[in-house]
Amino acid sequence: MKPYREMSKEELASEIEQLRAEYRKYQGMELNLNMSRGKPCKEQLDLSMGLMDALNSDADLMCEDGTDCRNYGVLTGIQEAKVLIGDMMENNPDDIIIYGNSSLNVMYDTIARAYTHGIMGNKPWCKLDKVKWLCPVPGYDRHFGITEYFGFEMIPVPTDENGPDMDMVEKLVSEDDAIKGIWCVPKYANPSGISYSDDVVRRFARLKPAAKDFRIFWDNAYGIHHLYDDRQDYLIEILAECKRAGNPDLVYKFASTSKITFPGSGIAAMATSPNNMADIVKTMTRQTIGHDKVNQLRHVRFFGDIHGMVEHMRKHADIIRPKFEMVEDILQENLGELGVGSWTVPKGGYFISFDALEGCAKDIVAYCKKAGVEMTGAGATWPYGKDPKDSNIRIAPTYPSLADLKIAATLFTLCTRLVSAQKIYEEM
Amino acid sequence: MKPYREMSKEELASEIEQLRAEYRKYQGMELNLNMSRGKPCKEQLDLSMGLMDALNSDADLMCEDGTDCRNYGVLTGIQEAKVLIGDMMENNPDDIIIYGNSSLNVMYDTIARAYTHGIMGNKPWCKLDKVKWLCPVPGYDRHFGITEYFGFEMIPVPTDENGPDMDMVEKLVSEDDAIKGIWCVPKYANPSGISYSDDVVRRFARLKPAAKDFRIFWDNAYGIHHLYDDRQDYLIEILAECKRAGNPDLVYKFASTSKITFPGSGIAAMATSPNNMADIVKTMTRQTIGHDKVNQLRHVRFFGDIHGMVEHMRKHADIIRPKFEMVEDILQENLGELGVGSWTVPKGGYFISFDALEGCAKDIVAYCKKAGVEMTGAGATWPYGKDPKDSNIRIAPTYPSLADLKIAATLFTLCTRLVSAQKIYEEM
Numbered sequence: 001m002k003p004y005r006e007m008s009k010e011e012l013a014s015e016i017e018q019l020r021a022e023y024r025k026y027q028g029m030e031l032n033l034n035m036s037r038g039k040p041c042k043e044q045l046d047l048s049m050g051l052m053d054a055l056n057s058d059a060d061l062m063c064e065d066g067t068d069c070r071n072y073g074v075l076t077g078i079q080e081a082k083v084l085i086g087d088m089m090e091n092n093p094d095d096i097i098i099y100g101n102s103s104l105n106v107m108y109d110t111i112a113r114a115y116t117h118g119i120m121g122n123k124p125w126c127k128l129d130k131v132k133w134l135c136p137v138p139g140y141d142r143h144f145g146i147t148e149y150f151g152f153e154m155i156p157v158p159t160d161e162n163g164p165d166m167d168m169v170e171k172l173v174s175e176d177d178a179i180k181g182i183w184c185v186p187k188y189a190n191p192s193g194i195s196y197s198d199d200v201v202r203r204f205a206r207l208k209p210a211a212k213d214f215r216i217f218w219d220n221a222y223g224i225h226h227l228y229d230d231r232q233d234y235l236i237e238i239l240a241e242c243k244r245a246g247n248p249d250l251v252y253k254f255a256s257t258s259k260i261t262f263p264g265s266g267i268a269a270m271a272t273s274p275n276n277m278a279d280i281v282k283t284m285t286r287q288t289i290g291h292d293k294v295n296q297l298r299h300v301r302f303f304g305d306i307h308g309m310v311e312h313m314r315k316h317a318d319i320i321r322p323k324f325e326m327v328e329d330i331l332q333e334n335l336g337e338l339g340v341g342s343w344t345v346p347k348g349g350y351f352i353s354f355d356a357l358e359g360c361a362k363d364i365v366a367y368c369k370k371a372g373v374e375m376t377g378a379g380a381t382w383p384y385g386k387d388p389k390d391s392n393i394r395i396a397p398t399y400p401s402l403a404d405l406k407i408a409a410t411l412f413t414l415c416t417r418l419v420s421a422q423k424i425y426e427e428m
Numbered sequence: 429m430k431p432y433r434e435m436s437k438e439e440l441a442s443e444i445e446q447l448r449a450e451y452r453k454y455q456g457m458e459l460n461l462n463m464s465r466g467k468p469c470k471e472q473l474d475l476s477m478g479l480m481d482a483l484n485s486d487a488d489l490m491c492e493d494g495t496d497c498r499n500y501g502v503l504t505g506i507q508e509a510k511v512l513i514g515d516m517m518e519n520n521p522d523d524i525i526i527y528g529n530s531s532l533n534v535m536y537d538t539i540a541r542a543y544t545h546g547i548m549g550n551k552p553w554c555k556l557d558k559v560k561w562l563c564p565v566p567g568y569d570r571h572f573g574i575t576e577y578f579g580f581e582m583i584p585v586p587t588d589e590n591g592p593d594m595d596m597v598e599k600l601v602s603e604d605d606a607i608k609g610i611w612c613v614p615k616y617a618n619p620s621g622i623s624y625s626d627d628v629v630r631r632f633a634r635l636k637p638a639a640k641d642f643r644i645f646w647d648n649a650y651g652i653h654h655l656y657d658d659r660q661d662y663l664i665e666i667l668a669e670c671k672r673a674g675n676p677d678l679v680y681k682f683a684s685t686s687k688i689t690f691p692g693s694g695i696a697a698m699a700t701s702p703n704n705m706a707d708i709v710k711t712m713t714r715q716t717i718g719h720d721k722v723n724q725l726r727h728v729r730f731f732g733d734i735h736g737m738v739e740h741m742r743k744h745a746d747i748i749r750p751k752f753e754m755v756e757d758i759l760q761e762n763l764g765e766l767g768v769g770s771w772t773v774p775k776g777g778y779f780i781s782f783d784a785l786e787g788c789a790k791d792i793v794a795y796c797k798k799a800g801v802e803m804t805g806a807g808a809t810w811p812y813g814k815d816p817k818d819s820n821i822r823i824a825p826t827y828p829s830l831a832d833l834k835i836a837a838t839l840f841t842l843c844t845r846l847v848s849a850q851k852i853y854e855e856m
Contacts, residue, residue, distance in 0.1 A: 037500065045498040049485040056484065057477040070473040070690040072465065100528045105716040116543055116554065116578065126544065126554035142717075149714045150544065262498040265722035286577045288533040289570075292720070294693035 003339035004417075004424050012425045019418040023371065026411050031372030033408040038190065038350035039399040040259055043319050047312065048261040054302035061297060069293040075284055076277075081267065081296035087306035088224060089255050090237045091271035097280065100291045103256035103268035107217060108146050110252055110270070113283050114180070114213065115150055120249070120279045122213035125150075125180060134172060134182035136164040138353055138381030138392045140190040143183040143219070147383075154383035157182075159189075163196035166203040177210035181217050187235045188222035191381055191394035192353040193346020195233035205241035207250065215276075216251040222349040223255055224313050227321045231347050239271055248273040257299060259350065260309065260316075267296055320350075323397040327352060327409045334413035340420035343395075352395040353381070360419045361390045367415035373408045431767035432845075432852050440853045447846040451799065454839050459800030461836040466618065466778035467827040468687055471747050475740065476689040482730040489725060497721040503712055504705075509695065509724035515734035516652060517683050518665045519699035525708065528719045531684035531696035535645060536574050538680055538698070541711050542608070542641065543578055548677070548707045550641035553578075553608060562600060562610035564592040566781055566809030566820045568618040571611040571647070575811075582811035585610075587617075591624035594631040605638035609645055615663045616650035619809055619822035620781040621774020623661035633669035635678065644679040650777040651683055652741050655749045659775050667699055676701040685727060687778065688737065688744075695724055748778075751825040755780060755837045762841035768848035771823075780823040781809070788847045789818045795843035801836045 004012060055061065061069045063078045076082075077098025086093035099106045118124040125131050133152040135144055136159045147154055155172065157164045163186070173179050184204070186196040196204075204216060218238050226232045242250045249272075257266030272280070303309045324346070331343050331354075343354045356364055361378035368375050376394040379385040395412070397405055432440060483489065489497045491506045504510075505526025514521035527534045546552040553559050561580040563572055564587045575582055583600065585592045591614070601607050612632070614624040624632075632644055646666050654660045670678045677700075685694030700708070731737045752774070759771055759782075771782045784792055789806035796803050804822040807813040823840070825833055 039500050042496070045496065048498070052483050052487060052489075053485045055480050057481045059480060061480075068470070068473065070476070070693065072467050072686075072691040101720045102716045102718075108715045112540055112544060116540060124554070126552070142714075145714050149711070258500075262722060263500040264718045265498065265720045283577070286570075286573050287536045288530045290530075290692045292529045292693045292723070294690060295720070295723070 001337055003337065004421050005339055009425070009428050012421055012428070016418065016421045016425060019414060019421060022414055023367070023418055026371040026414065029372070031407065031411070033372060033400055033404050034374045035396050035400065035405070035408050035412070036374045036376045037399065038259070038396050040263060040316070041319065041399050041401070044316055044398070045262060047315050048302070051261050051298060051302045054298045055294065059301070061294060063297065067293070069297045072289045074290050074293055075281065075288070077269070077291065078293050078296050080300045084300050084303060084305065084309070085255070085267070085269045086271075088309060089220065089253065089269065089271050090223075091239055091253070095239060095271045095273070095277070097270045097272075097277065098291060098296055099268045099270065101264055101266060101268060101295075103219065103221065103254045103258065104142055106254055106268050106270055107143070107219065110217070110280075111146055111150060111181075113280070117283060119213040119215065120275060128178070130178045132176065132179045134169060134179060135383045136182070136184065137383070138191050138394070139183055140185055140219070141376070141380040141385070143217075144383045147183070152180075155179075156383055159192065159194070161194050163194065163200035166200055170203065170207060173207055173209040173211075173214055175210060179209070180211055180213060181215050184216060184218050185221060186218055186238070187220055187233060188225055188346055188349025190221065190349065191351040191392075193344045193349045193351055195235050198236050201236040201238060201241055205238060205245040205247055205250065207247070214250075218251050218253040220253055220255050221259070224310065225259060225316070225350070226313065226348040227317050227324055228347055229314065229317075233347055239273070243273070249275045252276065260312065261299065261302070265295070267299055320398045322402060323405055324352065326402060326405060327395060327397045330406070330409040330413055334410065335416060338417065338420070341416055350396060350398055352397065354393045354395055355391050356393060356416060357420050357423060358389045358391050360416070360423055361387060361393050363419040364412070364415045365393060367419060368412055371411055371415070373411050375412065429765055431765065432849055433767055437853065437856050440849055440856070444846065444849045444853060447842060447849060450842055451795070451846055454799040454842065457800070459835065459839070461800060461828055461832050462802045463824050463828065463833070463836050463840070464802045464804045465827065466687070466824050468691060468744070469747065469827050469829070472744055472826070473690060475743050476730070479689050479726060479730045482726045483722065487729075489722060491725065495721070497725045500717045502718050502721055503716070504709065505697070505719065506721050506724050508728045512728050512731060512733065512737070513683070513695070513697045514699075516737060517648065517681065517697065517699050518651075519667055519681070523667060523699045523701070523705070525698045525700075525705065526719060526724055527696045527698065529692055529694060529696060529723075531647065531649065531682045531686065532570055534682055534696050534698055535571070535647065538645070538708075539574055539578060539609075541708070545711060547641035547643065548703060556606070558606045560604065560607045562597060562607060563811045564610070564612065565811070566619050566822070567611055568613055568647070569804070569808040569813070571645075572811045575611070580608075583607075584811055587620065587622070589622050591622065591628035594628055598631065598635060601635055601637040601639075601642055603638060607637070608639055608641060609643050611645050611647065613647050613649060614666070615648055615661060616653055616774055616777025618649065618777065619779040619820075621772045621777045621779055623663050626664050629664040629666060629669055633666060633673040633675055633678065635675070642678075646679050646681040648681055648683050649687070652738065653687060653744070653778070654741065654776040655745050655752055656775055657742065657745075661775055667701070671701070677703045680704065688740065689727065689730070693723070695727055748826045751830060751833055752780065754830060754833060755823060755825045758834070758837040758841055762838065763844060766845065766848070769844055778824060778826055780825065782821045782823055783819050784821060784844060785848050785851060786817045786819050788844070788851055789815060789821050791847040792840070792843045793821060795847060796840055799839055799843070801839050803840070
């Protein structure tokens, strides 16, 4: 089939009629499918059921250092969890704080702390007239949700296959001391699936922010979430790079086991410099007596060490790789020649990013929804939920079964074709 | 023996000499004992090892409503956990939010939210020139630590065996709209062990605060933590009473299973009005995708229902009751006739509150420490750690073994005698 833009008005009209007929068939199927969130599927969750046996009533719940995990105490996490998560994050265990079950919560908390008490002696952000925040786009809606909630002015920064536009980032942060942070998902990014290039990471580590309390929020949510054994992205470790660049305090790095064991019942962590850590611990001592050490120990006992975790991630990949590949195949087959969209082909993570023709994303998502397939809301990948081109759509292929996914992805391409054809036709 | 104040100078000098000799003996024992924190002992923790078997790899981790506890979602907690904790807190499950592992963290978070975003549309506290807070004394050091950290002016409110001085509370909150809250541990209070009388609770529910965003922080940490089956305090349920009084939104009520199962690995909860809950959930949706549902389900499966929990608490009581009674006996035997201190005899909770002669508490704690017995710091039970009379000491008898506790409590009475005798002698 030829690209829609090269079709005559009659050809396009006939195509639209055919697509509408097909769409009505889907509407008759009363589907109820979901490609909206980056949720593991049942088979992935089943992989971690052994976690439930890692500690039983005969288990010794003592740490190697003699700490009874069942009792109060140990503010920043048990040592063996720091070692495991340190290996996972490629950081020194001493640079790690183990938190509760949600890295999103750690990020919220980190911003809330800066807002109420300031970072390392700087003025609390609540006392400033204006706080601005850099938001590489497309990005993660829940990140933007936090900074929006605190009333920060969010500035979109374009990204390409190498990461954010670093010329723009460097210029903005060096000139404007109201800019206090930037959201980054540096590896297998949400939603594009790209990983930051060596050059981008090195330039991040060498930023010269006008604000002393500017911090990079480095959400390495998909650090070991590869889809392939033989084709993997490699990301320069940011803490080490910042240290090397003489900027040791520039970054807060986040990770969790949410998409390794059970989302919501895993452990989250931050890696950061000793100065930042001392600053954070000052608040933590007021916030809590400690996080869930039993769950920390449970994870350590379940995985043994990083090798166990890597092996475990291979099993995840085996389950979700076919889903990514099937969606990519369907996109290619149904849209490949039509010139109505482009998409990423990630080597890891949880998402495919789709760029429709300008002004089509909302309609595509709406058409999907009316036929029973829920997509992430169009615009969600932009600050304030406003994609100026109304073009980007996040596809989350992991949760549905392969059979459901086939239907959902096919419907998605159908809706994309229909909305695009209608749009082009109207413009003729 | 007669009261120290009735002794002659010679009698007292001889007593001091004898006490010093005895104290030196303790110093020679190289003790390392701890009566400082309200920590369960090993035997208490062992009671909950069955929790580790409540969910194993064969378990169905689905909720009754079909929610897979292993995946993302369910912001305010699974229904069966709300029912269990609702029974524990004497509240409707619909009025309950289940959080993570720490009720202290929920309290911090509640204040942080009011500080950053305000309560129910009122101005965020960070935008106010002054926030004041009522602190019944003696009270819980970690409560005071939070309000101190946010820079609030803390106003001590005296308490007696019925609770805080309600004349003072009523007058202050009705006159001063800078007063935004009050810390309460209404049952088996930390540290006094007293429970608020019916009259006090009713007056709390009928407060007419000048500030619309005044809230009672009702930390019912020891709601079912009785020491006796046949002698128990009864506390009027505050949410129901507030509703009855036409003040439904006046209170945030907190509880947790920290001293029921494992401290740090339990579940915490808040009970509050629908208005307050809607206000809180607005923030929660930004903070997290959800708390640890697997651990919620684990607790539900372990206890079955409230009867299982009550039965479980009896076992705790059987372990710690002898400790309380032994300390009370030692206090009575060694100090009962000397007029150098008074103490509470609680029917539940985790503490005994001791009032030494004015100006003696710090010295007593220091003497204990020098001989190897750690007490809660003198002054800790007061805002800013400053007890104006330097008199109150919190005794935490649960953690040490009975044998250790006997030594520690005896040493404590010895130090109290020595410091008091020296003080009286100097004043002669």
